[in-house]
Amino acid sequence: MFYLNKAPLIIISVLATAVLAGCGTDNNEQSAPAMSAPTVSVAEVVSLRLSEWDEFSGRLSAPETVTLIPRISGYVEQVLFTEGALVQQGQVLLQIDPAPFKVEVERLRAQLSSAQSRVELARSEFERGKSLIGQNAISQEALDNRQASLQQTSADAAAIKAALKRAELDLSYTTVKAPVSGRVSRAHITQGNYVTAGQSELTRIVSTSKMYAYFNVDEQTYLNYVRDELTESQSGMRQPVSMALAGDTTFSYTGYIDFIDNQVSDQTGSINVRATFDNANGHLMPGLYARIRLAGTPTYDGILIDEKAVGTDLNNKYVLVVGEGNTVEYRPITLGESLGDLRIVESGLESGDDIIVSGLQRVMPGMQITPNVTAMATTDAIAAIESAQSKLDPAQIALTASYTVQSAQ
Numbered sequence: 001m002f003y004l005n006k007a008p009l010i011i012i013s014v015l016a017t018a019v020l021a022g023c024g025t026d027n028n029e030q031s032a033p034a035m036s037a038p039t040v041s042v043a044e045v046v047s048l049r050l051s052e053w054d055e056f057s058g059r060l061s062a063p064e065t066v067t068l069i070p071r072i073s074g075y076v077e078q079v080l081f082t083e084g085a086l087v088q089q090g091q092v093l094l095q096i097d098p099a100p101f102k103v104e105v106e107r108l109r110a111q112l113s114s115a116q117s118r119v120e121l122a123r124s125e126f127e128r129g130k131s132l133i134g135q136n137a138i139s140q141e142a143l144d145n146r147q148a149s150l151q152q153t154s155a156d157a158a159a160i161k162a163a164l165k166r167a168e169l170d171l172s173y174t175t176v177k178a179p180v181s182g183r184v185s186r187a188h189i190t191q192g193n194y195v196t197a198g199q200s201e202l203t204r205i206v207s208t209s210k211m212y213a214y215f216n217v218d219e220q221t222y223l224n225y226v227r228d229e230l231t232e233s234q235s236g237m238r239q240p241v242s243m244a245l246a247g248d249t250t251f252s253y254t255g256y257i258d259f260i261d262n263q264v265s266d267q268t269g270s271i272n273v274r275a276t277f278d279n280a281n282g283h284l285m286p287g288l289y290a291r292i293r294l295a296g297t298p299t300y301d302g303i304l305i306d307e308k309a310v311g312t313d314l315n316n317k318y319v320l321v322v323g324e325g326n327t328v329e330y331r332p333i334t335l336g337e338s339l340g341d342l343r344i345v346e347s348g349l350e351s352g353d354d355i356i357v358s359g360l361q362r363v364m365p366g367m368q369i370t371p372n373v374t375a376m377a378t379t380d381a382i383a384a385i386e387s388a389q390s391k392l393d394p395a396q397i398a399l400t401a402s403y404t405v406q407s408a409q
Contacts, residue, residue: 053242076097096174188203218270303353
């Protein structure tokens with residue numbers, strides 16, 4: 001009885017287990033969610049005509065720097081300028097007490113008037129003597145004496161006249177004027193103090209309409225420029241440059257080289273170069289540290305991307321490219337310099353490539369994605385880069401310089 005009943009129980013148990021297993025499989029398949037492609041932001045790389053740069057460091061300097069020193073001695077009567085303000089050429093800055101110089105001018109004018117009277121008397125006597133000598137009324141010696149007297153009084157009058165001019169010049173020097181337009185420093189000597197001609201420093205003025213940037217270029221770089229970019233006089237003049245100040249992330253100031261020294265230093269192996277920059281807004285000041293960039297390569301078709309799209313794999317940089325069928329591809333790249341908010345890609349990408357710009361952590365190579373198409377950069381950002389690059393064209397720089405000269409004339 002035991003064995004007859006056990007077999008049916010085993011069969012029923014196996015069938016029940018199979019039925020339950022089948023039901024469990026169906027329920028799991030119905031409850032598992034369908035896998036969907038993640039949505040990530042995708043943008044097309046930016047393609048622009050670019051030039052790369054050589055970078056140097058230097059300091060700004062004013063084209064004109066004037067230390068104001070009085071030409072006459074006296075007491076400062078008035079300080080007529082605001083310290084640190086912009087002044088125009090010819091503007092009165094200080095007034096030195098003119099009273100003693102006015103007295104001297106008046107004294108010499110009186111002496112000159114007296115001397116001129118003596119000249120007229122001597123001339124009259126000489127003319128009368130010439131008529132009397134024909135009548136043998138006076139001797140030749142007397143006539144010669146009258147002629148000598150005329151010459152002496154004329155010389156005395158001329159000396160007094162010259163002294164008067166000097167006194168009038170000294171009187172004019174009591175009004176101290178700005179010899180150049182620019183920004184004035186503080187007053188080193190204030191009202192009531194005595195100043196000595198040729199010694200006392202009154203203040204300083206630096207011109208501000210333009211600013212020079214002096215920097216040193218190694219001889220190999222210099223030779224590369226004069227060989228590859230022959231310009232006027234084959235000296236590298238008018239080579240376009242851009243500049244950034246301390247703390248700047250972009251090279252927003254544009255100018256050109258207008259001076260190259262006449263020899264390479266045998267101690268440093270470099271040559272001194274000067275670039276000129278317009279300073280219409282007055283932001284540039286002498287002494288500021290500056291980074292100077294020169295176009296180091298001919299223009300080429302460059303690729304730029306947002307640096308947020310760049311990933312790091314050990315020491316390598318890469319981006320995730322959207323390939324055929326919206327499949328993610330791993331692409332190693334080589335980065336160049338920054339231009340505004342974008343970064344140059346020297347190798348690894350081509351024009352027309354689409355890359356993932358955000359959401360990199362949610363995808364991996366080989367996955368399919370749902371692209372959310374966006375722009376790599378704003379229109380204004382790209383326009384700013386294009387504008388900066390267009391200012392690097394040597395022909396455009398030369399045209400601008402020519403126009404400036406013609407306008408000045």
